Amino acid sequence: MIKPYLKQALATAAVLLALLSPAPAFAQRQATWIWYPGDYEIWLGNQMQNRRTERGSFFPVFWRMDSHYALIDFHQDFDLKQAEEVELRAEGQYNVKLDGKPLTGAPQRLTVPAGKHRLNIKVYNQAQVPAVFVRGKTIASDGAWLVTFEDKEWIDASGKTSDQSGTTWLTAGSWNFNDPQALPSAFKLKTEPQRAASVSCTPTGQVVDFGRETFGYVRLHGLRGKGQVALYFGESREEAMATETCETLDRLDVDQTQKADRLTTLSKAFRYVNIRPEAGVSFDSVSMLYEFSPVVQRGKFRSSDDQLNQIWDVAAYTMHLNTREFFIDGIKRDRWIWSGDAYQSYLMNYYLYFDTPTVNRTLFAQRGKDPVTSHINTIMDYTFYWFMGIYDAYQYTGDKKVIQQLYPRMQSLMAYCLARRNANGLLEGLAGDWIFIDWADGLSKKGEVSFEQLLFCRSLETMALCANLMEDQAGAAQYQQLATELKAKIFATYWDASKQALVHSRVNGQPTANVTRYANMFSIFFGYLSPEQQQQVKQSVLLNPEVAKITTPYMRFYELEALCALGEQPYVLKEMKSYWGGMLQLGATSFWEEYDPSKQGAEHYAMYGRPFGKSLCHAWGASPIYLLGKYYLGVKPLTPGYATYVVEPNLGGLQWMEGAVPTPQGDIAVAASPKQLKVKGAVGTGTLRFRSRSKPSCKGAKIRAKGNGQYEMQLEKGREYVVTYQALTK
Structure with a gap:
């Protein structure tokens, strides 16, 4: 076994070897604008979110806005076989040092002699983010450069930090500004x-x-x-x-x-x-x-149901309108980066664009900087959605970069949450907290709300996962223990056997009798319920008309996901056609913030006590993209980055459907009818799962019977499979 200190020494040696390698190692590197990790995203988020106006008046956000560091020092070491002329640009006032010696003025070109050298560029910019662009024959500003805001800890722009204590892997500080004339501060959609x-x-x-x-x-x-x-x-x-x-x-x-x-x-x-x-x-x-935003739409869906096709198209257009510099809530108002809205956009993005830069920019802008003084957007549940967004980002992309980048900020935010637990070890709203959950009349936010504890538990599980990825064994053990203890406490406190459901809250030490849908539906797709409890919750809550209905697309997203996870696609199809189809019948060209079929005429436009306060183009209204991709086409990763994945088509009452789901290395194409399945994958190793009344067949593939009409077969990368079968439904 490699000792920890030796492992660290080897990692440090690998970094030094990369930095000091001869010219050919640098020849393939792409020069790009670089900055202190996260600073550009925070600055750009400030620019975007402060464009909101209402009736001509400036309307700023409700929470603390952080800023970039105004003074940044960039450096890298080189070992050149021959002298090299270097082009240099900076955003802000700057000076340049070669081997610790300052050069006159602010040179835009310089010659680095052959041999070993260090190039330092220090940039000051209060208005925009200090950034540099360096390009020579083999020298390039990229992820190997080190940056510091003069805290005496150097962080390289691709994610390493080093000080006297050793090396810790962090994050990148660049995007796609690969032209010296493409100033980051001048970026526009x-x-x-x-x-x-x-x-x-x-x-x-x-x-x-x-x-x-x-x-x-x-x-x-x-x-x-x-x-x-x-x-x-x-x-x-x-x-x-x-x-x-x-x-x-x-x-x-x-x-x-x-x-x-x-x-x-x-x-x-x-x-x-x-x-x-x-x-x-x-x-x-x-x-x-x-x-x-010039994102590329890779996800596709078509079916035998024309109305469902229109729902998918309008959902995709709604998502496109709300995908801007970041994922925002709505284009009329608020045009802000709300964490709960963005979390759903991440999931829809993985089935429509697979645009990870927008995900990462949004995560960075939401989190801001330390110290933590409030929940994200001041909302407790929105803090937990931020953690969950990082968990999903890793599952879908397999890229540890964003975790390397954000892990220290994850630790400090979780420490803030843990410090706000009450004597029972649970969370309830304290001064300055907004317990949101959903827009719903009469929804109690008092006491220890079960929904908040459930999201808190999932966030602790996320911390344990990320701690393991960061080789923080002590942190992983601590977070996992906290999650395990909290999950046990949730069911001991809120599960009511007589109601066959989790109750909504506990007030003054006593569980309430109220049952709502929120905690119950999340407990299903979080995998927190036994099979028996899942069926109980389905009947006593999700399919129970006596439990208060949900009227926002925001929470319909999760309600319908829970039902899909239980195999209720035929029911969900009818609900999608009724709910989203209802908006289309009223002339919607994008999906709304809220829809209540009982309202008439212009009543549909009112919200927040204002006749036109409702957003008629809200990102959370686009959830059919996610539902149709994950639970009808049936594509989802089993291990990070689709290294292994499953395709489990479910027609849900459709005569046929076809579509594509984007992945990190290409698209997975799926077509299904009651008699034939076609699947072609472009990534990893897939498993096709389906149900058939008779023995299925597929040329050149082995199909395994799993019992009760269920079958599986392996999918190889790049190969198209055609399965003949007879669909077996419930």
Whole structure:
């Protein structure tokens, strides 16, 4: 067995060998802009979240905003066979040292002589993130560079930190800015011009309809005159026409005698725009500049049900609109990085884009910096969703980088949570805490809520997993013990055998009689219930009309996932068609923050005591993407990064379905009908699981009978399999 000190020495030697290797080892490296890990994400998140306005007024976030470090020192050691000219750029004031000797001025080019040398670049920038770009024949700014904010601990931009105590693996500080002219501080989302679908004249101006929910800037063509133009934005026509109560508006001051085009200064969400120029101001026409993140849609789904296909398409469009610099909640409001919303976006992303940079940026921006003074977004459950997002990121991608990057911040945030336990070892809301759970009338947040304990337990399990990955054996043992003890306490405290369910809360030491869906449905897909308890919860809670219904897509996501995990795909299909189909029947072009079928007309647009307070394009409304990919196409990783995975198609009453699920190394294609299955994988080793009334067959593959009509067969990378069978349903 290798002794710990020897293992550490070998790791240190490997780092030094990489840093001091001759020119050929550096020749393949891509130069990119680098910064202190996490600083750019925090800075960019601040920029984005502070663009929110309501009726023309600045509307900042409700929580502490952190900032980047203003002074950063970058360095790397080289061993060059020959002298090398190096191009250098920096964001901010900077100086350069070669072998500890300062160079005159702020050089953009320098020559590094042959031999062993150290290059230092120290950058100051209060307004933007200090960053550097270095490129030579073999020298390149990349993950091998070390950075420090002068705390005397050097962290390399790809994730290593070193001081007198040794080496600890951390995280990267770069994205995809591989052009010296592509300054990180100048990053903007892409735009493209789009025409209006229709324009109608009113006594006061024009109402422009862009055909569906959209996001961007309004452009007035041929604008001239002197005065003001008021623009009232609406996700619905009713909102755009309600000039006194619409959520967003803009006013342009005009003073020009010649016709010219004018673009609004802030991007906004809308479908309709009510444009009202003052007398003396005119314009010729209206268009827009659509703003979007250039993510690539890899996930696909089609079926025999046209309405379900439309649901998937609108869900994908909803997800696209809310995928921006980060995963945000909604494009009208709040345009913020809410952790609960983002957690669902991560899961939908793994079945639509598999865009891990946006996941990682969002995790970084949410967490901010130490010291921890409150829960993420001030919401207890949102802190736990942040931990769970890291757990899922590793399961789907297999990439330890984000864990290396965030583990110290995970430790400090968990220490904050542990310090806030009460005398019973449970969590309840303290001063400054927001217990959210869901938007639901009459939902009690008092006492020790079972739902919060369940998420807390899962977060401790996440900490144990990540501690093991970081070779923190003591931490792993501690977190696992805490999780085990908490799980036992949850069931001893909240499980009511007579109700066959977890009760909602305990107040003043006494369990309440109230049963809600939240803790019960999470306990199913967390795997916390025995098979017998799962069936009890299904009947006594999930399929029980006496238990208060859920009206937000946010929690419908988890309710339907729990039912899918229990094999209730036919029931869930009907629910999706009823719930999301209900929004489509009302004309929705993106999915909403909340939908209550009992409401009528413009009542659907009201929320928070405001007639148009509801978001009609909310990320958490896109959950059919996840449900259809994971539980109908049936694709999910069994081990991190899809090294092994399962495909378990479930038609759920459909006549046929086909689609693709993205993975780190390619897409898994699935097609199913009652008589044939087609599967092709591009990653790892897969297992196809299915049920058949008769003995199935597949050319060139061995099918194993598992009993009770269940069968399995192995899937090799790159090969397409066609299985003939007779679907067996419950």
